[in-house]
Amino acid sequence: MVFNIYDFTGLTEWIHEGLSRSLSPGLTLVVEWALIGAGLLTLVALLGLVLIYLERKVSAVIQQRMGPMRVGPWGMTQTVADVLKLLLKEPLMTRNADKFLFNLAPFIVMTASFLALGALPFALGLHIMDLNIGILYITAITSLGVIGILLGGWASNNKFSLIGAIRSGAQIISYELSVSLAILSIVVLTGSLQISEIINTQQNGWWLFKGHIPALIAFVIFLIAGIAELNRGPFDLPEAESELTAGFHTEYSGFKFAFFFLAEFINMFILAGVGAILFLGGWLPLHFGIDNSFNHVMDFIPPIFWFFGKIFALILLMMWFKWTFPRLRIDQLLKLEWKYLLPLNLLNILLMAFIAMQGWYF
Numbered sequence: 001m002v003f004n005i006y007d008f009t010g011l012t013e014w015i016h017e018g019l020s021r022s023l024s025p026g027l028t029l030v031v032e033w034a035l036i037g038a039g040l041l042t043l044v045a046l047l048g049l050v051l052i053y054l055e056r057k058v059s060a061v062i063q064q065r066m067g068p069m070r071v072g073p074w075g076m077t078q079t080v081a082d083v084l085k086l087l088l089k090e091p092l093m094t095r096n097a098d099k100f101l102f103n104l105a106p107f108i109v110m111t112a113s114f115l116a117l118g119a120l121p122f123a124l125g126l127h128i129m130d131l132n133i134g135i136l137y138i139t140a141i142t143s144l145g146v147i148g149i150l151l152g153g154w155a156s157n158n159k160f161s162l163i164g165a166i167r168s169g170a171q172i173i174s175y176e177l178s179v180s181l182a183i184l185s186i187v188v189l190t191g192s193l194q195i196s197e198i199i200n201t202q203q204n205g206w207w208l209f210k211g212h213i214p215a216l217i218a219f220v221i222f223l224i225a226g227i228a229e230l231n232r233g234p235f236d237l238p239e240a241e242s243e244l245t246a247g248f249h250t251e252y253s254g255f256k257f258a259f260f261f262l263a264e265f266i267n268m269f270i271l272a273g274v275g276a277i278l279f280l281g282g283w284l285p286l287h288f289g290i291d292n293s294f295n296h297v298m299d300f301i302p303p304i305f306w307f308f309g310k311i312f313a314l315i316l317l318m319m320w321f322k323w324t325f326p327r328l329r330i331d332q333l334l335k336l337e338w339k340y341l342l343p344l345n346l347l348n349i350l351l352m353a354f355i356a357m358q359g360w361y362f
Contacts, residue, residue: 005302009125036128040117044266051265051315052079058319089254094157097251101155106252106259108148113266116141120273121195123283123304134195135187138274139180142229142267146172149238152260153248164247167330168231168238174337175235178225181345185218185352186211186278199282206286208279212360214352219279221345223317226271228333230264233322237330272314276307283307 004010015035019028053068053076060067068075093102116138121127131137146169153165187193189211190201201207207215228235239247249260276282283303287295328336 005304007124008304012125036118040114040128044114044117044262047269048262048265049079049083051269052082052261054315055265055319058316059323062320062323083258086258087255091254091256092251094251096157098155098157101151102251103256105148105152105155106256106263108151109145109263110148110259110266112141112145112148113263113270115144116270117266119195120270121199121277121282122307123302126304127196130194130196133193135183135193135198135274135278138270139176139183142270143172143176145263145267149248152252156248156251158251160245161248161250164238164240164250168248170330171231171235171238171333172229174334175225175228175341178221178337178341178345179229181342181349182218182222182225183274183278185214185349188349188352188356189215195277195282198277199284202281202284204287206279206281206284211352212355214348214355215279217344217348218352219275221341221348222275222278223314223321225337225341226275227318227321228337230267230271232264232268232318234325234327235333236322236327237333240327268315268318269311272311272318273307275314276310280310281306282310 016028016032019031023031056075056078057067068078071078071081093099118128119131119134119138119141121130149168149172150165153161153163153168156162186198186207189207190198192198192201202210204210208219209215211218231238239249249257252260283306285295285298285301285303285306287298
């Protein structure tokens with residue numbers, strides 16, 4: 001078996017065939033599940049370390065300061081120190097809290113992130129599950145996270161937690177409409193909900209460029225509504241420190257708080273991944289027209305680098321967004337969705353459907 005960084009199909013088939021020769025079909029499936037689970041756990045741990053460090057450094061650059069510098073070179077191991085601190089903290093709970101739901105809530109939030117992460121294709125042939133309704137699956141699974149937030153806020157027996165949870169529920173349910181409609185705009189063009197098929201339709205150009213103005217509008221709405229659905233600034237009303245202490249996770253400490261904190265960054269990675277798949281060609285390289293020399297140079301970059309590069313570019317854009325704009329009020333937040341984004345999205349999807357019907361895209 002020759003390892004090919006441009007196509008991981010051979011590697012995954014080689015692993016499957018090697019396990020099948022040594023083990024029974026049932027045991028082979030169990031071992032493959034264990035390998036996939038270990039891989040996802042490793043990926044989540046690395047993403048948590050990298051994205052939290054990146055968030056601190058990006059905010060520091062925007063605010064003209066240094067950021068973490070003391071623990072490790074350039075503060076690179078500061079996140080590791082914070083993880084150890086959270087693991088060693090005592091998990092406290094208020095006296096009248098609902099113990100079962102209080103402990104269950106962070107696991108629901110984290111499980112939803114894990115399940116959605118499993119549907120992302122990281123490169124050609126490196127796809128855990130390529131469902132024929134992949135985009136619908138990710139949209140549905142990420143919606144389950146709000147259940148954990150509502151349960152955590154209610155079970156904490158704290159008025160600030162409850163208000164934060166109610167805000168989060170209203171916010172996520174509202175902005176999920178715009179996210180879904182923006183996704184539906186690209187589904188109208190591709191005619192498929194399967195992630196690999198959506199990526200393959202962009203072989204001759206990314207939908208952001210060949211989908212005309214409606215694709216650009218859908219991309220902007222997708223980012224704005226997605227950031228709001230993540231409860232990130234300037235839409236972080238459910239955990240507004242000046243009003244609600246820490247919002248729905250006020251009473252959480254230790255690794256349970258870490259689950260809420262980590263889930264936010266994993267969901268940001270998932271949102272950026274879906275944006276890269278729908279609008280930026282997923283793992284496909286950047287091609288311009290018939291300029292073969294430029295296109296050949298782009299083809300030398302492995303697909304896994306393209307995919308992660310696009311994701312981190314969108315993540316940097318979201319961080320820039322958070323640390324630039326002031327926080328909105330809750331009435332302004334909901335007015336933005338129901339009076340502006342949703343009507344614009346409905347008109348845009350009608351225009352996209354007309355363009356797709358006429359075949360006017362590139």
